[in-house]
Amino acid sequence: MARAATVELAPSVWRIPLLGDFVNGFILRDDDGQVTLVDMGVKQSGPKVLAALASIGSGPSDVTRLLLTHAHPDHAGGAAHVAKATGRDFGVHEADAPYAEAGASPPRDQSFRLARIMTRLMGSNAFPAVMVGERLIDGQVLDVAGGLEVVHTPGHSPGHVAYLHRDSGVLITGDSIFNVRGVRWPIKSFCTDFRLTQKTAHRLAELDYTTAAFTHGPHIADQPREAIRRFLATQKV
Numbered sequence: 001m002a003r004a005a006t007v008e009l010a011p012s013v014w015r016i017p018l019l020g021d022f023v024n025g026f027i028l029r030d031d032d033g034q035v036t037l038v039d040m041g042v043k044q045s046g047p048k049v050l051a052a053l054a055s056i057g058s059g060p061s062d063v064t065r066l067l068l069t070h071a072h073p074d075h076a077g078g079a080a081h082v083a084k085a086t087g088r089d090f091g092v093h094e095a096d097a098p099y100a101e102a103g104a105s106p107p108r109d110q111s112f113r114l115a116r117i118m119t120r121l122m123g124s125n126a127f128p129a130v131m132v133g134e135r136l137i138d139g140q141v142l143d144v145a146g147g148l149e150v151v152h153t154p155g156h157s158p159g160h161v162a163y164l165h166r167d168s169g170v171l172i173t174g175d176s177i178f179n180v181r182g183v184r185w186p187i188k189s190f191c192t193d194f195r196l197t198q199k200t201a202h203r204l205a206e207l208d209y210t211t212a213a214f215t216h217g218p219h220i221a222d223q224p225r226e227a228i229r230r231f232l233a234t235q236k237v
């Protein structure tokens with residue numbers, strides 16, 4: 001079995017480092033034991049997600065909800081494996097749902113030369129198709145461990161979302177902003193619309209949270225909103 005590692009972010013909220021800290025998934029557990037998983041890493045990450053679940057004393061049958069921040073292969077890659085093990089389908093924002101179901105990433109920002117080259121060489125960056133149950137919308141509060149708010153932050157992909165868990169103060173940022181060797185933008189050429197990514201990232205500076213749980217990079221538990229605001233201020237966007 002894959003090595004099970006989890007990092008506790010708050011009581012009943014864990015980060016799963018799926019490729020070291022570089023790619024993360026997340027676990028939220030209700031008082032009654034129901035489990036929600038957010039993001040499943042790359043194709044090979046599925047067993048690691050399940051091992052992380054076991055490491056906190058839960059199992060596939062405890063999982064009642066599966067969520068994605070967006071339909072990219074380093075988030076949705078392991079999704080089909082986890083869906084099969086748990087018998088659940090996925091909640092995905094309505095604008096990314098067709099891509100998740102097709103197992104194909106949304107288009108890359110063609111205003112960047114690298115994106116044009118990658119599209120020509122690699123096509124649509126496929127992953128195993130994902131069964132989508134619920135199509136999420138902005139502002140929706142999911143019945144997860146006291147409430148999990150869907151924050152639509154399009155740009156990186158059309159249906160990219162962050163998830164805010166008010167009870168614990170954990171914000172799952174998604175790919176709007178990375179924390180890889182410092183707070184930074186995601187890779188431009190992987191975004192559908194990089195300018196829009198920059199614009200909607202400001203929503204993360206306005207929310208109320210005490211831990212920024214990045215999908216790429218370690219979390220920040222010490223004044224995370226200030227760190228994000230400082231970064232955005234230097235970017236003048």
Ligand SMILES: [Zn+2]
Nearest residue numbers: 070072156175
């Ligand atoms: Zn992405």
